[in-house]
Structure formats: C-alpha cells, structure tokens
Amino acid sequence: MAIFIDENTRLVVQGITGRDGSFHTTQMIDYGTQVVAGVTPGKSGQSFAGPKGEKVPIFNSMDAAVAATSANTSVIYVPPAFAAGAIMEAADAGIRLIVAITEGVPVLDMARVHAFARDKGARVLGPNCPGLISPGKCKVGILPGQIVTQGPVGVISRSGTLTYEAVYHLTNAEIGQTTCVGIGGDPLIGTTFVDCLEAFARDPETKAVVMIGEIGGTDEQEAASYVREHVRLPVVGFIAGQTAPPDRRMGHAGAIISGSAGTAVEKMAAFEAAGIQVAKRPAEIAELVAAELDR
Amino acid sequence: MAIFIDENTRLVVQGITGRDGSFHTTQMIDYGTQVVAGVTPGKSGQSFAGPKGEKVPIFNSMDAAVAATSANTSVIYVPPAFAAGAIMEAADAGIRLIVAITEGVPVLDMARVHAFARDKGARVLGPNCPGLISPGKCKVGILPGQIVTQGPVGVISRSGTLTYEAVYHLTNAEIGQTTCVGIGGDPLIGTTFVDCLEAFARDPETKAVVMIGEIGGTDEQEAASYVREHVRLPVVGFIAGQTAPPDRRMGHAGAIISGSAGTAVEKMAAFEAAGIQVAKRPAEIAELVAAELDR
C-alpha cells in the first residue's frame, strides 16, 4: 500500500514538451510510472518518446487527454503565469490528484485555485513542491527515485533536498518508505501535513511517519494537534530554520517568520507536546525512526 | 399547510425605512406576518412603528438582526444597485428564504447572487417578483392580502397583477389557496416553476396547482416535463403573450421571445402535452380548476 499514488496511477504530464517537463517525464517513465499522456497546447497528435522508445501521446487539452486515456493524476511543469490555469484545467477535466511542481505561482492565483479544486473535489499537491513517490510503484514529480526504497515509513515534508537528506539516511539504515510526499514550500498549499497524516493513518503498511517542517505558518502546529488527537502511529519530526531571522523569506515563499509567529521553537514545542519525537539534526531522524520501529 | 412561508415565518425587512419598505411592512404586519426586524444601515437602535403600535427593531446589518431575532426569512425593498448585496448579506447571515421584490437588478449581479445563495443553501425568490402569500398565515412581499382566501389550490406565476386577476376569480368562485407564489419576471430567477411544483407536490393540503406563465425562456417547458414525470396533482395553466411580437421585451425583463424561442404557442403545446389543462382566457382558469377539484 501507499498513499495518493501507486500502480493504478495514470499520469498526464502538463507541459510535457518543456525543458523540465520532458526531462522529468523520462525519469518518471524510467521509474515505472504509467505516464499515459502529455498536454501541450498546439501539439496535439505528436508524441513524446520515452527512454525505451515508449510513445506518450500529446494532446492540446486536459479534456482531450483524459477522455482518451482515463488519466486520474496530473503533474504540472508549466511556467508560473500559466500554472493556475493548468491546475484548474486539470480539476475541470476530472483529475483527482494534481501535483503542481511549478515554483513562483502568484499566491492570489492559488487562493482562487484552491477554491476551484475544492469545488471540483480534486486534491492539489503543491505548488512549489517536489512531488511524491511511492517506492517501487510510482513517482510523480522530481524526487530522485534512486534514494528511496520500499518499506514502512511515511514521509511528509515542506522541502525538497532536505527530504532527500532525510530519506537517504533512512534508506541507508535499511528503513524503507511507503510514500514520500513533498507538500511544498509556498504559503498556500493544497495538501497539508494533516491531509497526509490522515492518509498515512489509514494506510495499513505505514508503521511510522516522518514530518519535516520549517519556519512560517502554523501547518506544523495543526499537524501536532492532529497527531495528538487522531494518530496512533509513531511520528518523528524535524523543523528547519531555528537560526532564521524574523521577517525574512528563507528561499521558500512560505518560509518566513511573521513577527513572532511561525518560529522553529514554537513548532518544535508543539511537536513535543503532541508526543512527536523531534530530531535535532537531519541525521538523527533515521535514528529516531529506527528506535520507534524497534519497539 | 402551505409552502415556503407560514405561521413559523420570522421575517426581516431589508430596506424597512424606505418608501416601499415601510408601506409594505405595515401591510404585512396588518395581514399577520411576524415581522421581527428591519435592516437599514445607520439606523440601528431605532424602531419601525407597526399599524397597531407594534415596535419592530431596526438593525444596521442582517447579521445583527438574525442574531437578535432568530429570523429565518427576509424580504428586500432596497434599490436595484444594492439589491444583489442585500441578498448576499441575507444568505450570509443564515436566512433560508430571501424574497427579492426589487425590479431592475443587473442580470450579471444575479448570476453571482444565485451562485452565492446556492453555496450558502439559501432559497431566493425573485428578483422582480411580488412575493408570496399563504392565506390566513403569512404574507411576504406586495401581494394584496384581501384577494386571497385559504383553500386547496397552489398558485405559481411569473406576473403580478395577472396573478391577482386569476386569484380573484378563484376566490370569487370560493376556491381558496394554500400558497400563491410570484416567482418573478426577470431572466435569472432564484425559484422556478419546478421548485414550486416540487414543494406543492409535497404539501398534503394542496389539491391542485395553477401555473401562470408568459413568453420568454423555457421555464414553463421544464415545468411541463416535471409535471408529466413527477406531479400527480391536477394542474391548470395559462400563458400570457400570444400576441407579443418577437425580440421585443414585454415589460418584464424576462418576457422576450428570442428569435423563435420562448413563444406562447410552444409553451401551451408543452403544457398540453404534459396533460396540463390550458385556459384560453384568465377567467377560464378558475372554471378549469373548479372542474378538476369536482372530479
């Protein structure tokens, strides 16, 4: 088992002919993801050549792509100015999970998009996220397939390479993952820690969860409350940005301490109050998970 | 029994201090309607004097009015430029039935308003409608109370005085009404013939329904299909505008034959095909109802 994506995922790549879109499509096919279609307006009838000569048909619109291929998931590699439109197009075409990789989407666009997706019953992951991977089954986005391995740990993170770091240690310690989800570094994200926790809690194969948070917002605090009230799985947490100054954006659009709110200290305190083990260093994450799994 | 309004209706009048608002508030109180509050921004703390010295408290906002009085229904007498805002305010305050009397509301405002009301689960009647009356129980709007009487007939109409004409004949023939509903003469109305038919069909005291339609749109055709498939009550119909020329607006914003669509002839044919008795003259409506009730 896994959450959100697995062997039944039928993926459309929006922006398949772009630089990033084509590169990562190859990577995803290579990993075993069923990429059933691509969309680039004006390129209908062409096809994308996979690494082993696979031919992925390209359509002008999501509507046509979904009608022809019964796709259920999409991933978005279009430029920021068009990303909101692409997400709404996917939701309108009946896609259930929309993974928005694009960084730099205007936040007011996302406010409208999240309302639209809710109206349509679609889940958005991101934007500004690395996507997700269910080891051995499916990968959607840009997470490197070679650092993960199948196993019992669910990973949720607001960050990209920091997740790789954490997962790398897990994998090296021979602790595999059910699914690793990068929820994204933007202020308005479609899928939160809580949404992922809910899904992992329902997944019988997930035996522990890792949450990698950072400064900004209160998503980690809400996750902590949720863990305390609803989650019986062991949870290990990490928060990046203890040394970040207030009111400065740390790379991610959402990583900003506003006045005195959103600090690493308050997030770590919330984790601890909810019985979540908090790692002091990235390398410690795997150690704490190993200890929890050994109990 | 009755539909939409009855002795449990607790009414707020939006625009209670205006010329029309104050006149009709007196009329409604006189008829026995429980007018529990009025709203006029800036007049909070004042009160409206009813015909027998009743004091109706006035509030600045619907929010405050509903909180103080547990109102469930509102009627709107504000000018067209503010009507859309007033309807959304009522819906946002938790009002379940909003009766919009105002004529001349921009149609694109109403498109947004109807979406908003749907989102909030509120029913809008109108705009540009005379309101409704459940004889002996409650009246909301501008229908003259003296021409109705309690009895077994539900009346639905797109028009004002034509409804009075029809109801007058019914009352003179000693055929009373459960509820008379004026759904309004605008192109985008919140409550349709079908909505009213559904409600009348569920009302055990309604034994027959009168539908008074007119040219423009296809609301009558949809009502006819609905009657054929779902309504066991006898239904008598009348359509105004057989002599209306195409592409000219007949007073009501919605009474316009567009090209060849929305004619009286097609509406009458749809009624007849659905087994609805069609009166040739307004006076015949009461005769046909009497015959149906005598069966």
Add this chain to the structure above:
Amino acid sequence: MDIHEYQAKVLLRKAGIPVPPGEVAETPAEAEAIAKKLGGTVVVKAQVHAGGRGKAGGVQLAKTAAEARDHTSKILGMEIKGLVVQSVLVTHAEEIATEAYLGVLVDRKLQAPLFMASPAGGIDIEEVARSTPEKLRKLRVDPRYGLLPHQAYWIADFLYDDPDQIKQGAHIAERLWRVFIDAGASMVEINPLITTPSGEVKAIDAKLSVDDNELFRHLEIADMRDTTAEPPAEMLAREANLSYVKLDGTVGCCVNGAGLAMATMDLVSFYGGEPANFLDIGGSSNPDKVVTALEIITADANVKVILFNIFGGITRCDDVAKGIIEAMQRIDIKVPIVIRLTGTNEDAALEILKEAGCAAYTSMDDVVKKAVDLAGAA
C-alpha cells in the same frame, strides 16, 4: 439597449480584439473621405438595430472612394425593418478564408453566462443550433470564476485546427469575455469571426446589447444610445418609465402590470380585435403617468379605441379612477375610452367613473369585448 456595430467594434478594439480599421459616416462626403483614408476596397454598412441588413441592400462593397460615396447616398435614409438608416460604417474589406461565430449571452436555465462558438459563421447562430447543432459548442461560464484560460482554449480549439489560429481564437475569446463583463452586456457576438488567407483571425461584424439595468454603472456606454434609432413613442415611454411596445392593431391598451397587459392583448385578439400596443403603466395612480400613456397611445393614428384594464391590488381602484379622470381632463382625446377596474375599493371607483360619464366595467372579458366592438364600428 442595443448599440451599433461601429460602437461595438470600438469596444472590441479597445479590449485588444483585432478589428479591421473603419469609421462611421453620416454623409456621403464623410464616407468618401474615410474610404480615401483607408485605401483599397471598403465595405459600406448601414448602422441600424436590425438583422438582415445585407439582404435589404444595406451592405455594399466599394472599390473606390467615389463608389463608397455613391453607396452611402443610397444606404442613408433606407428603411430596414421599419428603421431609417442614419449612418454607415466604412471599413476596410478583408479577404476571407473561413467564417466562424463567437458569442456570449446570459442563459436563463443555467443562471449564468453562456459562451457559444461555431465554425459555421456568417449565418444566424439560431439557425446553426437548429439545423447543425453539432457545429455549435456551448460553455457555461461559472460567474464565480469567469472564463478560465483552458475554457477559452477549448472554445477556440473547436473553431480551428491550426495551433496559431487556436491561440488567436483563445485570446479573442478571453478578450470578448472581458468586453461582455466590462460593458454589463446581456449579449455580445462576433459574427463572422474570420480568418484571412494569411491566417489572421479578425472580427468582421459585432453586436452588443447592454443590460438596461447595468447602464448606471457604464455611463460611457449609456452615452452610446442612439435615440434616432428607436421610435419616438418608445423613447417617450422609456423616459416616463413606462413599458411600451407598438403593435399594428386598433385597440389601444393601457394596463397595470406586464403580465396582465399581455393577457389583455391576447384577450383582444381572442375576441377578434387587434391590440395596438403593449403598455404597462405600473402600480401608481399618478395622473402624470396616465397622461403620458394616453399621449403615447393617441399619437398612434391606428388607434380607434382606448382600453384601460386595471387590477387594484395595493393601489386602490378609487385612486386610479381619480387619476384617469384627471388625465382625461388634461388632454383632448378623440377616440372612445372604456375602463375596467377591479379589486380594492372597486365600488367607489365605479361610482367616480360613472359620475364622470365614463363607460366602466368590472369584468375583463366584458370590457375587452366592448373595446373590440367599438374598434370594429369605428
């Protein structure tokens, strides 16, 4: 309120939709000057609020400026569906490869704007809907979100195969949506939306109707009203806040309420007469309004009898009766008047009318029969 083609094109152009250059002319000399300025072949198009201008000879191709002048002199003053042409649009003649249709209107059933597109342009879209519905693509636009980019693309994708034309079409659809919203329109259409042999997409003809109820927000559009384009009686009625529509019969109708007014017309017809007009005087008993109504009705030379049909609901019948009598005293009326008053205080009203020597009725059928009789006898 309808605006003229040339006015609609100004709005489209401002919004960034490609429209061939052109200007409006009210004299042959003006038309000649515009044609000269434009150069090449031009089209001279009658500016009236009526369809079928082409069939009526109101649209002419002119290869020279002199020809443009000559066509203009013929078209100006021409009567198309009862409307006299007061101006022409002189515009550059485009070479046409394909003709499509693009339009937005407010759909009653969907309670929302509806976008429509057809690759079968140049003909009435209703005709397309009837005879070749597969050539019509419709899209409900959610008023909460407006036209979304992929929807604009989806519409254009139905019209064109060429990716560049789809892109142009999608852009035009997005801009047309903005025109629709920003003008407070009830309908806007481009028909035909052409492609030129070199692949450019352009708006060749445009129609736009503004929701009268929106005009207070769009004063620049309210100013576009062409009062010469509507019959004087209807303008007078509009200014007095009366709803009036002229018809061809002999029974002048004066009724309170639009539904009852239509039903009155129908009953005139039912009893063998012909209504001269639709007229709703509304709910007031104000004699001024009745005076204006009577002036409008009597200005129609066909009218042989005037029929009042008033249902007194909230407005009391006696007040209305007084208003009618006062109005009748203020103007001189040559045709017979019959009056029906029913409802609140009808007895007092009948008394007042009788005292004034008026024919008064309480039954709608009776008064209509009488009016038809009088019209027939006259």
Add this chain to the structure above:
Amino acid sequence: MDIHEYQAKVLLRKAGIPVPPGEVAETPAEAEAIAKKLGGTVVVKAQVHAGGRGKAGGVQLAKTAAEARDHTSKILGMEIKGLVVQSVLVTHAEEIATEAYLGVLVDRKLQAPLFMASPAGGIDIEEVARSTPEKLRKLRVDPRYGLLPHQAYWIADFLYDDPDQIKQGAHIAERLWRVFIDAGASMVEINPLITTPSGEVKAIDAKLSVDDNELFRHLEIADMRDTTAEPPAEMLAREANLSYVKLDGTVGCCVNGAGLAMATMDLVSFYGGEPANFLDIGGSSNPDKVVTALEIITADANVKVILFNIFGGITRCDDVAKGIIEAMQRIDIKVPIVIRLTGTNEDAALEILKEAGCAAYTSMDDVVKKAVDLAGAA
C-alpha cells in the same frame, strides 16, 4: 517586495481612499518647498522598509517650512534597523480624534485573503491580537466573490458608532480591497486610519507588500522597487535568481534547496558556529551561478570559511563538482572552502574534488563540524 509609505499612499489615493496631501523629498530643500506648498504644520517621515521609525526619531512634526528642512537634514542618512534613510515624505499634519487599524493579508490556514480591523490603531496589530484580541475583527474573504458590500460594512461597523463614519469606513474597506487585488499584494494595511475631530476618516500611514510572483503582471508597481533600500548583496542575488539572506556569523553557506540550506545553518549553530548567511543556489550545476554565489558570500567580510552542502538528486553530483571547481578557478577566494556532496554519482564527484585538491565530505555533520572548526581557528 515592500514599497515605501509614500508609494503605497499614491495607490490608496488613486483608489479613492482619503489620504492627506504630501510628497516625497530627497533633499532638505525639496522638503522645505513641499512644506511651504502644503502650508501649516507638516510631518516629515523617513521612508525606509522598517518598522519603529518613530522611536528611531525618523518621524518629526514641523510647524514651519524651515523646521521641515531642518528635520529632513537630520533624518536623511539616518540608519534605522540597518537601513539608511534616502528620502522623506512631507505630509500635512492631521488632527486626530481616533486611530484605527485596517488591513488585508493572505492567510495560509484559511487559504484566502483575510481582512482585519481594529479600533485600537496606531500600534502593531500583532500586539493587539496578543493582548486585546477582542479589539480585532477578522474576516475571511472568499476569493470567488471578493469582499462583499455587507462585509465591508461589517468591518467598518466594528470600528465606528457614527453612521457616517461607518459609511466612510466601509467605502475605504472596499477600496482597500481593490488596492490589494489590483496590486497583487500579499499585505496592505492602513495604520492608523484616523478620524479627524470633524469626523472625516483618513489614512495616515500605509504599508503594502507585493507578492514577488505577481510583479510580472504589475509593471508599474515593479517599477516602484527602491534598489537603494535593500543591501547590495541581496540585490545581486535576486538578479541572479539566488535566494540570499545575510546573517551575522562567520560560516558562509552555499546549499542547494531552501530547506537543506536552513538545516545547514541550524547545524552550524548546533555545532557551536554561526552561519553568515542563508543561500540557496537551486538545482542547477551552472558554474555562473556558483560564481555569483561565491562572490556574494566573499563580499561579506565576516566570512571565515565557505561551506558547500549539496545533495545531488536529479542534478548529478559530478556535474555539480565540476561546476564548483570551474567557479573556484574563475574567482580568487581567500578563505578555506569545505564541500559536502552526496547523492547521485557521489563517488565520481568526490574523485573530481580530490583531484582538484578540495576538502570533500559525504556527511553533513562531518562537513559542518569541520567548517565550524575552521571558522573558530581563523
């Protein structure tokens, strides 16, 4: 991106919000001229992107134009929270009866804009939220509908008792919402929103931050960027598409990925060092970017060691290693560099680095410890 108070006030004024007259000055003479033109008492306000201007002496009342000139000479060049004042706003001094707060920001949890209002204006709204939350009214604005008229009224109703002031407040709230949307703002606030003794409601101070991701749509606002108001290193980083934030420590950090960059800073601190900066070089292995990064880091005189922490995921470590070496060859670096590379192709990368004589690590803990040691020894 933050804009200055005077720029925010231009936007408010354009939107129809009452703002006292005033202009920006860059010299004492200009300030004097503006004060003369305005007449009466004026306020001279430092224009810097920092709070606490008043406490720092950056806001001064001037009864005469000469006084305005004198204050301006003192304020210009003043350093407030590390930023040097380059200009002042000279504005009419208003008599104040009450002070309120009105603002909009994007709320993460609600996934929507949030309107906030408080009758306790003039102080930091966070302080109000903490100490007197009952004086703060919050409203989620549904992005599908925008701020509705009754919501604007509801907000103003919380601020005022007087019907006329409520009306003015509601109008200002509606206009402020338009400013927020039209500017693509992430935050806009009026603090204080005052009433004058005669009951007029006016915006006395205003802040506006624009979402950087919106700037491409709002070029007139992008043009408001004051490059003198940001540290040169951050401007350089922004132009090279690098995320850089200067800190006060000695360990210069160069990391791929924002989360890993923060974690690296934290680990430096964990092992007893102090990070000199946050720097995310992103996912590419482009040597140009690395060169710029190194230039920015080495421009900071505090930096005693440079620490690379790279996790090679999609980007291969060997490519990154080549990029780093090429960059190091192109500029002259005086401080030691330690490098950690892990992930795809790490063995090849380590080989490349060793050949080039670089200190190479695979463990993040090891490299950070080494960097902290080197910084301490220097």
